[in-house]
Structures are given as C-alpha cells and as structure tokens.
Amino acid sequence: MEPRxxxxxxxxxxxxxxxxxYSALDRYFKVKGTPTHLWIQSTAELVDLARLFEGLEYPGLEGVEAALTLEDTRIYFVTPHTPPPxxxxxxxxxxxxxAFQAPDALYPLLRSPALALPTPFTLSHALTCAVLLSRYPYTPPPTLPTLIPSPHPPTETQAATLSLILTGRTPWHGLALLSRTEALPRLWPPLARLRDVHHVKDYHPEGSVWxxxxxxxxxxxxxxxxxxLAILLHDIGKPDAVPHGTNRFHLHANIGARIARTxxxxxxxxxxxxxxVAFLVRYHMLPGALPRIxxxxxxxxxxxxxxPMLLELYRxxxxxxxxxxxxxxxxxxxxxSFLKxxxxPFRDPRLRRLIKLYVE
Incomplete structure (x- = not known):
C-alpha cells in the first residue's frame, strides 16, 4: 500500500x-520526493479508520487520532479541531x-518572505518553525523570541520533526533557529555540544564543528x-575525542558511531x-585514505x-x-579500481589471485 x-x-x-x-504545505510549495511523514484529515471516525486499515496504531500524540506505517512513510490521521502550533x-x-483551503487571513502569511514566529515561544513552536524554515522559502526574523519553559514534545514528534527538517531543501536554516533560540541543548544535547568544539582554521575555516x-x-x-542524518552526526564524536600526538580528535569516528546510534x-x-548511520559515521574518514590502503x-x-553513500558523505x-x-x-x-x-573471475572476494597464469 502506498500513500495514494x-x-x-x-x-x-x-x-x-x-x-x-506540512503535507498540504509540501503540495503548495511543490516539495519533491517521497515524504517520510504524511498528515491526512478526513471525516472518518476512529472506528471507520480501523475498519479500512489493518495495522492501525494509536500513538497518543496531540491532534492525532491514529497512525499507519507504510514501507517508507508514516501516516497520521489528524482531527480538524485541534489548533495547529x-x-x-x-x-x-x-x-x-x-484545491487548497485555508482561512482568508492565512494567504498573506503564505506569501510573505519572512516567517512569523508565534508568541509565547515553546519547544513545540521552535520545532515547528524549524521545519517551516527547512522545507519552505521563508527567512527568519532578525530577532527571535525568548524560549519559555515548556514540556518536551513526545519522542515520536521529535523524530518526525528531525526527519522533516533534514529532508527539507534548507535544513541549515531550521537547525540554526534551534541553536539560536537555545532549543537545541534542551532537545538534543549531543548536537548542542558541537557548538563548543572549535576547529583549527588551517583545516576548517568555517568555524566550530556545528x-x-x-x-x-x-x-x-x-x-x-x-x-x-549521517552528515548531521558524522563529527558527533569530536567533543569526546582525546588528542593523540598531532591528531586532536583521535578515534572520533568510532566514538561518533556509538553516540550516533544512541x-x-x-x-x-x-x-x-x-x-x-553508524556505519557511515564510523567510516566517514576512510575515503580520504582509500588511495593508500x-x-x-x-x-x-x-x-x-x-x-557509494559513504563517498557522497565524504564529498x-x-x-x-x-x-x-x-x-x-x-x-x-x-x-x-576495486570494483573492476x-x-x-581469477580473484576471490578479497581480491586474492585464485589461479597463477603462465605464458610461454
């Protein structure tokens, strides 16, 4: 079964x-690609959904009546009465x-180049705005609201949000907003620690690991x-790496693979x-040494x-x-050369010669 x-x-x-x-906004802004998550609103009651779809789940998320997991997409059946964040x-x-449908007051917001941020500004608002900045052509205002104390969003909401951010066209905008509003250390401390590790300018003139x-x-x-995800987490081991000789981040890839998995x-x-992801993080330094190994x-x-994806991560x-x-x-x-x-046919999987050829 597919979303359609x-x-x-x-x-x-x-x-x-x-x-x-987000699914309607993806359609409005013509976001391409298979969605990792899909939000569907309908007149169906819970009993109707259970009758139509096997494997229905009840995740207990606000505004979500039920969920359905397909091969590549998580579908949420949402209620029309819950105010959106x-x-x-x-x-x-x-x-x-x-055809699109929305309150008349929404269309000026849709067409505005700047993203309006809600106040008060909670962790849930920060995650929502990070997705909007990552997936759609909005720019954040120069000043950001102060993050007020608020409960952590459910784990499933955090995972869905991170997936939406990273599959957007400009995920760096959304991640930067989480960092600037200090939502990052409250939600995902391992990522926030990257801000405090600074590179040597000779090798990384772009600044900190973050x-x-x-x-x-x-x-x-x-x-x-x-x-x-591999790009986001490839250097996550650097804050815990111990210098060894001239190598300031000794074994950071191995450390990072464990942290990324956790x-x-x-x-x-x-x-x-x-x-x-752990495989890609662990070996992300390998392509640079490949010609010498x-x-x-x-x-x-x-x-x-x-x-091949490891090579793309290296690029x-x-x-x-x-x-x-x-x-x-x-x-x-x-x-x-390795693939060739x-x-x-005269070599085994480890490229050892199977038969000696003699030419007289």
Missing amino acids: DVLASLDRAGHRPRLAG HPLLALTHDPSRD EHTLEALKHRKRPDLLLS FLRDLDFPSSLQDD PPRSIAEILSSPLF CDLSSTFRGPQPYYQACRAYR ARRN
Whole structure:
C-alpha cells in the first residue's frame, strides 16, 4: 500500500480526505520526493479508520487520532479541531479537486518572505518553525523570541520533526533557529555540544564543528534522510575525542558511531537506520585514505552497498572545507579500481589471485 492508496480508500468510503499541515504545505510549495511523514484529515471516525486499515496504531500524540506505517512513510490521521502550533499548518489540500483551503487571513502569511514566529515561544513552536524554515522559502526574523519553559514534545514528534527538517531543501536554516533560540541543548544535547568544539582554521575555516556540520549539509545533491542524518552526526564524536600526538580528535569516528546510534535509538528511529548511520559515521574518514590502503584489507567495507553513500558523505564533508574536491576524485578512482578488480573471475572476494597464469 502506498500513500495514494490510503487517500483513495478514504475517498471511496466517502470520508473526503485532505492533506493537512506540512503535507498540504509540501503540495503548495511543490516539495519533491517521497515524504517520510504524511498528515491526512478526513471525516472518518476512529472506528471507520480501523475498519479500512489493518495495522492501525494509536500513538497518543496531540491532534492525532491514529497512525499507519507504510514501507517508507508514516501516516497520521489528524482531527480538524485541534489548533495547529503555527497558523500556516491550517492549510489543507483536497487531492480529488486539487484545491487548497485555508482561512482568508492565512494567504498573506503564505506569501510573505519572512516567517512569523508565534508568541509565547515553546519547544513545540521552535520545532515547528524549524521545519517551516527547512522545507519552505521563508527567512527568519532578525530577532527571535525568548524560549519559555515548556514540556518536551513526545519522542515520536521529535523524530518526525528531525526527519522533516533534514529532508527539507534548507535544513541549515531550521537547525540554526534551534541553536539560536537555545532549543537545541534542551532537545538534543549531543548536537548542542558541537557548538563548543572549535576547529583549527588551517583545516576548517568555517568555524566550530556545528558550523562545519551545517555547511556540509549545504553540499548535498538531494535531501535523502539517511545521508542527511549521517552528515548531521558524522563529527558527533569530536567533543569526546582525546588528542593523540598531532591528531586532536583521535578515534572520533568510532566514538561518533556509538553516540550516533544512541542518539537515534533514543528517538526511536528504526534499528536498520541506526545501523546504516553508524556505519557511515564510523567510516566517514576512510575515503580520504582509500588511495593508500590495500583494497583487499578493507574489501568487506568496500563491498558494502552503502559505500557509494559513504563517498557522497565524504564529498559533502570535504566540500565544506577549503581543500577542494581532488581527494574525493582520488577516492572515487580507487573505488572504481576495486570494483573492476572484484569482477575479475581469477580473484576471490578479497581480491586474492585464485589461479597463477603462465605464458610461454
């Protein structure tokens, strides 16, 4: 089943489904790609939803009656009566008529280049505004409201929000807002610690580890969630790394892989995603050394289906510095040489020669 099948089932049953909130805004601003989350509003009661869809869940989130997990998308069935955390989320879209509906006062906000921030400003407001800045063409005001004490949003809301931020076109805008309003240390302390670790300007002129991370996100070619999480977390081990000789961040990739896994586990991301991100974080330094390492010694890593994404992570990491793309191209050539050698029928998976050939 795909999201459009869910909409079609509701429509056939006469429940008038509409895309709501971020999903309606994605449609309004023509955001491309498969959504990680989908918000659907309809006239269906809970018993109707249970009758139509197997595997219905009840996450207990405010304004959400039920949820449904598809292969790549988490669907939320929302009530029309709960006030949204931001006026822009009042927008809905009727797929059957391809028509938007919203209060008249909303349209000036939709077309304004600056994002209006609600007051009082809570953690939930901060997360909502971070998504709006990451996914849509808004700019934050020069001054931000003071964050007032408020309960932490549920873990599932935090995970959904982080996914929406990172799959947006400009995630650095949303993450910067969380940092500037001090929502970041309250929500995700491991990320906030990156702000206090400063790089040597000879290698990272862009500034702190946090500033480097935001800069690296700008070099993505597509807003893929796995890649974006890996970029966000690739240096998360640096605050805990201990200098060793001339290496200021000794073993930070290994440390970071453990912290990244814990961070994602605490947000209830799928275990498969935790594994993939941990792999990318652990080996994110490897492509830079690839031309100097015997391929047979790392054949298992090179054979991973994630290795092309590891190269892309390395490109984004490298592009945020002053060093230029040459090391990335060298790593790509070394990887292509490995793939060519692996296709050689006279070598085993570790590239050892199976048969000695004698030419007389």
